Amino acid sequence: MSRAQGPISGEKGAVRRIRLAFGVAMLGAVGFAVTYSLGGNTQLLGISLGIAFAGLAYGLAAWGRRLLPTGGYVEEMPELSAPPRRRDLLAEAMNGPESPLGRRGLMGMLMLGVGSIGVALLFPLRSLLSFRKPDPVTILRHTAWEPGVRLVTPEGTPVRLTDVGPETIQIVVPEGHTRDGDAPAFLVRLDPERLRRQPAAGRAGDVVAYSLLCTHAGCPVALYEQTTARMLCPCHQSAFDLNRDAAPIAGPAARALPGLPIEVDADGFLRARGDFTSPPGAGFWSYP
Known part of the structure; x- marks a missing residue:
């Protein structure tokens, strides 16, 4: 029983760490936006932006290392046209609940992390616009x-x-x-x-x-x-x-x-x- 639960438990821990990393990326992006809005201290801007990218980088690296298939594989040259049954199985594997791309809501967290950084980076555009100022x-x-x-x-x-x-x-x-x-x-x-x-x-x-x-x-x-x-x-x-x-x-x-x-x-x-x-x-x- 312990052998069967070991990989599953490790996988759950990896998912939690990845979600936490993407959450840290969002917090760093929010910190960047807030710091810029309050006056733009350059040291705090650099720290918050570094935290955002570090969280995003760690999450992506852990995702690829712990959840995606790894190792060397040898595969015969596939047929030019895959049988319908094989295509259905592949689609089910990629879109199902255990898909490495959509597992446990990680794709949503990834999009939130990347989106928050993108929105935060739009804030400095305010410096290029007048907003009714001379x-x-x-x-x-x-x-x-x-x-x-x-x-x-x-x-x-x-x-x-x-x-x-x-x-x-x-x-x-x-x-x-x-x-x-x-x-x-x-x-x-x-x-x-x-x-x-x-x-x-x-x-x-x-x-x-x-x-x-x-x-x-x-x-x-x-x-x-x-x-x-x-x-x-x-x-x-x-x-x-x-x-x-x-x-x-x-x-x-x-x-x-x-x-x-x-x-x-x-x-x-x-x-x-x-x-x-x-x-x-x-x-x-x-x-x-």
């Missing part, structure tokens, strides 16, 4: 500066017109977007009589605002030469003449620093009147 080019062309947005320091302190000193610059960012990499700007006081070109973005009294990002490679142009009213980029030595509307006068930069239109509100705080006059940062893509 397309990437539109996002690059515009920043968080909008009419009425208050100018604040990187620490979040609102800036008044009187806070801008005569010999240095004041770095500012849009309120509520202090960490946006494309939004930093600087304020500086210029002598209106020395201006050779009026700022395209206008000015608030003798204070003007420009993007802090160099138009060559996007480095901060935080070196101000007050005597010549020039901004210098320490990365590749580009120089911009603020008296000529921040036009490039040296170095590899070929485009002027974008201006930021500003105004003073009723409480004396500086606010933006709109976005930069042109996209900020490196000029490696087309501009309108």
Whole structure:
């Protein structure tokens, strides 16, 4: 009796392990989809996808090793046309309850595992679709500066017109977007009589605002030469003449620093009147 039950018991155990492996594959696929939906941590995405494929691979390998016929066989060349009785027996063997393809619902579990992985892999397609959000080019062309947005320091302190000193610059960012990499700007006081070109973005009294990002490679142009009213980029030595509307006068930069239109509100705080006059940062893509 034990000899007869041994293979059957082993087969049942193999079926349970295979079903468990396909279940693990489904859980890994669900984990991948959930992780992507919550923000897409790359480590968790890789782990969950690895678990899904590992479960699927183990299940298929165990299925082929433990449930399908194995070993070497020698068979005479079959007849060109099998007898009807033989065809019926073959169809019954392949479609019956003990078929290696449909045994104990394994085919259904396999399809669920493969299908769940396929559905999970569709989730990243969301990154390629806008879903009513601006397309990437539109996002690059515009920043968080909008009419009425208050100018604040990187620490979040609102800036008044009187806070801008005569010999240095004041770095500012849009309120509520202090960490946006494309939004930093600087304020500086210029002598209106020395201006050779009026700022395209206008000015608030003798204070003007420009993007802090160099138009060559996007480095901060935080070196101000007050005597010549020039901004210098320490990365590749580009120089911009603020008296000529921040036009490039040296170095590899070929485009002027974008201006930021500003105004003073009723409480004396500086606010933006709109976005930069042109996209900020490196000029490696087309501009309108």
